[in-house]
Amino acid sequence: MFKSNFMRPLSIIAPLAIAALLGAATAPLAEPQSGGTLNTTTTGYRTLNPGVQSGAATGVPGSQIFAGLVLIDEDYKATPYLAESWSVSDDNLSYSFKLVQGAKFHDGKPITSADVAFSLDTVKTNHPFGKAMFGNVASVETPDPSTVVFQLSAPIPGLLLSLEPLLMPILPKHVYGDGQEVKKHPRNMENVVGSGPFKVAENVPAERLVLVKNEEFFIKDRPYLDKLVFSVVKDSLTRVLMMEKGEIDYIGFSGIRPTDAERLEKTGNLTVTTEGYGAIGYIHYLELNLRDKPFNDRKVREALATAIDTNFIAKILFGGRTTVGTGPLHTGSVFYTSDVPSITADLDKAAKLLDEAGYPAGANGERFSFTLDIPSWAKQAHVPMAEYTQSQLGKIGVKVELRQAPDFGTWVKRISSFDYQATMNGSFNYPDPVIGVHRHFDCDNIRNVIWSNTQGYCDPAMDAMLDAAAVETDLDKRKATYAEIQRKAAEDLVFIYMPQDFTATVYSKKVGNPPASVFGPLAPWHEVYLKN
């Protein structure tokens, strides 16, 4: 202990001294420092095991507690984490991973290939995207404790992306393999044994979650931080005030409005960024029930899209802090293309299209009316977008009645039972389109389940392209297929895409190395440090 404390200042001073002796003209780069407590918040979580639950509430702390085989960098490239190396067979049907030697769980037991096999099986069975991610993993072989081989029945181009701690956390088989249902396992919340850079020290779900440094983490000298404290704060205004006062050092998925961002930046101590959400890809859209009149008519949908000026929404309603969406893929995705048929806002043209579609203006100027549902979640985005849509469509004789859902359950029930005309909606892309995008377009995914193909779109040509993209391993060919898919979605006007979500991370200037990969706050924070 004495030695490490004594050596720490030396390790910081030495490079600076050498630079000074050499007469370096440039300012020395800041050296990460060990120690300190990072204060952050959570809106509350029902489990700490990301292997059985998706979403940021579990994912952010979960990625600190559990390690994954790989990490994904800013360019969507996999880099070693618990797997120090891997190889892929020529036919892309076999992936062999070599685990880091000496890696241990938080209870001191070694992390072996058996744990990896157990984790994959758990995720495949229990995670909402388990099947989408690992459905084509036919078997997992464990030739020795540090080698694990995935045998695939068909190529999974996004396999490595799904091996991040968020999506495939390495779980201890000796804890969760006791025969109890992993989804409801008591150890998901009590006495949690993880494999990641931080260990659970205190878990009071109503109050706070305290994680402390895992001294035996498999990456030497990491993490830098001694402690992470997640205080439970549900109200976004309260979070803004806490940030303003400096009670919080870092928040991902902050839930703030663009106007709050300006206010927080003015403090001079805080940075607000929308970077680091590429792999999540949060997009908003106006969803129309395509089964019934008038939205089963493409011309009507085109009229609506022509009346709504999404540039206005992005610039004025979102303060210019977000980007206009052009299709089902987030602009941060490697598969995104802007080369799709676009529609320019024009009220006269919109009115003409409705005339052509057989909806002329009546004596009172009204053509038709419909109810637009507003979800109970992400109100800061949905409410202004819905109100703007109502006002714009009113100008072309379409009467829109807004219906604000009182709670999540009411909205989910309406949409998943297809008992709606139109709704503001939004969903995550997730790192691979197979997980987050295909679900909205697949003919066989028209199900009574929220965030499936609830609008009822089905086109065999689209299905064929989705099936091809799902197994294409050549990146360029895959990009080309997804470009076609985006063009087809725009041509068919499956959804009317709104500006992308203003998802922001807010952090104090004293935070060094804020998580910068495409997973942002959902990636492990072992490189994060506090200055001074």
Added chain:
Amino acid sequence: MVKSLSKRIGNAVALLLAVLILNFTLIHIAPGDPVEVLAGEMGGATPELLAEIRASFGLDQPFHVQLLTYLGNVLQGDLGYSYYYDMPVTNLILERIGATLLLVVTALLFALFIGTALGIASAQKRNSFLSHLVTVISLAGFSAPVFWVGIMLILLFAVAIPILPVAGMVSADTPSGSFAYILDVARHLVLPVLTLASIYLAFYSRLSRASMLEVLESDYVRTARAKGLSRFLVVYKHALRNAILPVVTFAGLQFAQVISGAVLVETVFAWPGLGTLAFESILRRDSPTLLGILFFSALLVLIVNILIDITYRLIDPRISAK
């Protein structure tokens, strides 16, 4: 007194049973499906999984079967299992009830004592500056929405003049179980208590002022004054005892309202109590948890009312004599 009290307790038990049945029925007929919410929170699920979840919570049974099962379980001390938190409701409530009681009882006592003191003081000099000030503050406190008062207090005492924390029950770095922890909780308690007490402070000051004014006009007080008793004795021994009766009555009745007020205050101040849990349970259609909270609140209100009844009899012996 014992006989009437046991009758009172008997009534309370019957009332509690009625509350259970009514709450269960109301929640059952409310729109929204907890299973859909659970599936939504998971990001999506197959119809088979929906059916499986429904069966695992007994939600596929007819209403009367569900109600009878629920009542039977409650009688055995089992309040059910939370759909969302995957844990027994009783544990969930016991984890948080301490924080709510701390907030609610402190706020109620604060409002009761300070409100009554202000009311009595202003009643004695009804046209003084203090009297008018109390009237104005009462009006403001009573009309302002509680969450607005909370945010204004945060802006004033935590952001503009940063002497108190913005939210939470304890600072991130305070170790649990230490003396520093108690002090830290007390510091965090100030703003939520002031916010929650603001409405009731106004109410009690108005009520005690009106009641005191009426009593001070009565014949027996005039007689006491005529006997030459000191002002202190007249006000605090003779008048207060009668003037305080309506205040005590309302304290009991209002306990339920203070608990409901805590829902908003706890949300604004990130206070880890039953209020936030109730709020989330409604949004998530977690009916066993919501029913459990309603049951606990009803139980608390009944207990407090029985205690108020006893207090009432102690203050006014005529009631026991009757």
